[in-house]
Amino acid sequence: xxxxxxxxxxxxxxxDFAQSGIVAAPLPTDSGKVFYQKVAxxxxxxxxxxxxxKCVNSIxxxxxPRHEVLYTFLRKGNDVELTDAPVFDxxxxxxxxxxxxxxxxxxxxxxxxxxxxxxxFQSRRAMxxxxxxxxxxxxxxxxxxxxxxxxENTSGADAILYPLDGDxxxxxxxxxxxxxxxxxxxTESSDVGHACEGPKATLDTAKITRWLNSxxxxxxxxxxxxxxVGCGACTSVCPTCHCFDIVDEGSxxxxxxxxxxxYCQSALFTLHxxxxxxxxxxxxxxxxxxxxxxxxxxxxxxxxxxxxCGNCSRLCSAALGIxxxxxxxxxxxxxxxxxxxxxxxxxxQDK
Amino acid sequence: MQNxxxxxxxxxxxxxxxxxxxxxxLSGNGRxxxxxxxxxxxxxxxxxxxxxTQNLVVYLTRPEVKKLGRAAIVVKGCDARALVVLANxxxxxxxxxxxxxxxxxxxxDEGGQRCAKCEICTSRAPANVDEVIGDPASVPAGPASAEExxxxxxxxxxxxxxxxxxxxRFAWWKKELSRCVRCSACRQVCPLCYCKVCVAxxxxxxxxxxxxxxxxxxxxxxxxxxxxxxxxVGCGACTAACPAGIxxxxxxxxxxxxxxxxxGAVSGTVxxxxxxxxxxxxxxxxxxxQ
Numbered sequence: 001x002x003x004x005x006x007x008x009x010x011x012x013x014x015x016d017f018a019q020s021g022i023v024a025a026p027l028p029t030d031s032g033k034v035f036y037q038k039v040a041x042x043x044x045x046x047x048x049x050x051x052x053x054k055c056v057n058s059i060x061x062x063x064x065p066r067h068e069v070l071y072t073f074l075r076k077g078n079d080v081e082l083t084d085a086p087v088f089d090x091x092x093x094x095x096x097x098x099x100x101x102x103x104x105x106x107x108x109x110x111x112x113x114x115x116x117x118x119x120x121f122q123s124r125r126a127m128x129x130x131x132x133x134x135x136x137x138x139x140x141x142x143x144x145x146x147x148x149x150x151x152e153n154t155s156g157a158d159a160i161l162y163p164l165d166g167d168x169x170x171x172x173x174x175x176x177x178x179x180x181x182x183x184x185x186x187t188e189s190s191d192v193g194h195a196c197e198g199p200k201a202t203l204d205t206a207k208i209t210r211w212l213n214s215x216x217x218x219x220x221x222x223x224x225x226x227x228x229v230g231c232g233a234c235t236s237v238c239p240t241c242h243c244f245d246i247v248d249e250g251s252x253x254x255x256x257x258x259x260x261x262x263y264c265q266s267a268l269f270t271l272h273x274x275x276x277x278x279x280x281x282x283x284x285x286x287x288x289x290x291x292x293x294x295x296x297x298x299x300x301x302x303x304x305x306x307x308x309c310g311n312c313s314r315l316c317s318a319a320l321g322i323x324x325x326x327x328x329x330x331x332x333x334x335x336x337x338x339x340x341x342x343x344x345x346x347x348x349q350d351k
Numbered sequence: 352m353q354n355x356x357x358x359x360x361x362x363x364x365x366x367x368x369x370x371x372x373x374x375x376x377l378s379g380n381g382r383x384x385x386x387x388x389x390x391x392x393x394x395x396x397x398x399x400x401x402x403x404t405q406n407l408v409v410y411l412t413r414p415e416v417k418k419l420g421r422a423a424i425v426v427k428g429c430d431a432r433a434l435v436v437l438a439n440x441x442x443x444x445x446x447x448x449x450x451x452x453x454x455x456x457x458x459x460d461e462g463g464q465r466c467a468k469c470e471i472c473t474s475r476a477p478a479n480v481d482e483v484i485g486d487p488a489s490v491p492a493g494p495a496s497a498e499e500x501x502x503x504x505x506x507x508x509x510x511x512x513x514x515x516x517x518x519x520r521f522a523w524w525k526k527e528l529s530r531c532v533r534c535s536a537c538r539q540v541c542p543l544c545y546c547k548v549c550v551a552x553x554x555x556x557x558x559x560x561x562x563x564x565x566x567x568x569x570x571x572x573x574x575x576x577x578x579x580x581x582x583x584v585g586c587g588a589c590t591a592a593c594p595a596g597i598x599x600x601x602x603x604x605x606x607x608x609x610x611x612x613x614x615g616a617v618s619g620t621v622x623x624x625x626x627x628x629x630x631x632x633x634x635x636x637x638x639x640x641q
Contacts, residue, residue, distance in 0.1 A: 231536035319384025
């Protein structure tokens with residue numbers, strides 16, 4: 001038996017949730033593009049839940065906001081009074097995100113709980129329930145299957161919706177949070193939903209990692225450097241990019257220390273106060289982005305820092321993005337890497 | 352046209368007239384973006400179709416691309432206007448670049464929709480270029496007068512915005528700009544944002560906060576629009592790149608419309624023209640200058 005809920009009931013659920021919490025869901029803007037946005041109770045009719053749309057942005061903004069106050073300071077005579085920003089304690093529902101979005105959350109967890117427990121990320125994560133929707137369409141920018149995902153990847157989700165014909169959804173409850181959210185809202189049915197077929201996997205990520213570890217000064221990086229204008233739009237729509245900058249704002253007397261998104265594709269990202277820049281050109285910045293995702297992060301945290309969502313490629317004016325870059329690396333790696341002979345062969349050769 | 356373009360590129364490289372042809376190529380995922388042909392053998396990868404939306408002129412001032420040497424660049428009529436502005440502002444020696452102008456019937460955005468800018472385009476046959484590919488007579492000339500362009504029902508979004516009462520328009524921009532993430536993609540893709548150090552990047556002292564707050568978002572976007580006033584050629588690169596889906600073209604085109612209707616200045620159409628915001632005329636109607 002499956003659990004089924006109607007679209008009208010989902011909208012009602014979202015409207016109820018929005019009364020005392022935050023609902024984030026795909027919502028069209030005036031220009032017709034769809035973004036994960038905060039939805040007010042009266043806007044729930046406009047939420048797009050078809051499993052085929054491609055939101056331009058990522059859900060990460062609701063767990064790792066682009067701008068967040070850490071604490072405020074106030075100078076009083078010779079003393080400085082510091083006030084911590086309040087802990088996030090509002091229930092939050094992310095509704096109708098793609099599985100490649102929810103999958104980014106378990107990947108990001110360790111980086112915010114590694115040498116320091118980032119209460120800003122962690123409190124949001126604890127207060128958030130994620131309901132994804134199984135993809136009904138994949139496009140040529142999708143490559144979730146290359147990085148271990150699928151159109152119905154449940155990683156990071158508390159429940160997943162499968163569109164059925166008519167305005168109904170099958171709900172698969174995955175965690176306690178998901179069960180609580182949908183308790184008493186679903187009916188039993190024999191209808192079972194399906195996801196679309198995933199994009200055909202063509203990349204060998206282990207081979208790509210090996211290539212990255214041995215090609216720091218490859219000409220490919222300057223090839224990418226010519227094409228990339230360093231706009232960094234790819235990083236802001238990426239569900240796994242998580243770099244930030246900490247700055248003080250306000251005056252000498254009164255102000256705040258804030259955390260803002262930062263962009264590795266910008267020259268300013270690594271510019272030292274001395275004027276020296278260890279990543280002096282766009283090639284070095286492209287290399288950093290790809291190496292971070294496919295070599296550094298996997299080595300440190302055991303997961304590829306990419307869910308194959310394709311947001312970067314869909315937005316890139318220069319037709320770059322992670323997938324086209326990986327394809328270039330793959331073709332280089334195929335020509336370049338001689339297969340390493342098994343150990344016993346090498347031992348024999350040595351003798 | 353694509354074959355003609357490839358032949359020309361091959362010839363320019365073979366005759367050593369240029370070191371690189373900056374054109375469009377096909378990416379692995381089927382999208383069209385910048386392609387740098389540095390030898391004759393690569394010229395068959397140059398493409399020309401309605402997906403050639405990117406304005407390639409931005410590459411001419413990129414240090415990484417300058418290192419490639421003398422360049423020929425593929426431009427549409429709108430992009431060619433940016434080239435004129437760069438030369439007028441002393442950012443490049445026009446004779447050192449070979450501009451290959453493509454006769455253009457209009458391009459599409461990433462969603463496959465015809466770009467709004469193409470509806471009001473008057474430069475479908477590129478001007479001020481060194482080579483023209485395609486038959487200029489094959490494309491309609493486009494709306495001739497500013498009235499027809501800006502008030503003829505062609506750029507609906509712009510007209511709708513301008514018709515709003517001031518308070519409503521302010522509220523609309525407030526909502527749109529609230530999505531800005533302060534990534535500066537708009538600046539990076541703009542061929543006319545060439546400052547080596549942008550005012551937004553200055554931090555000793557900070558001129559514009561880097562936070563994506565309503566006040567800083569307004570400060571950044573309005574400042575950028577002012578810096579482009581009378582200069583923006585309406586290529587739409589900023590709108591296409593914006594990860595927040597903000598129609599930045601509306602901000603810049605509003606100023607372009609004012610520049611045209613009030614001063615008769617259409618950016619990038621007159622080689623050698625003085626910048627509108629950097630010059631005055633004794634015929635100006637305001638008397639404070641006289």
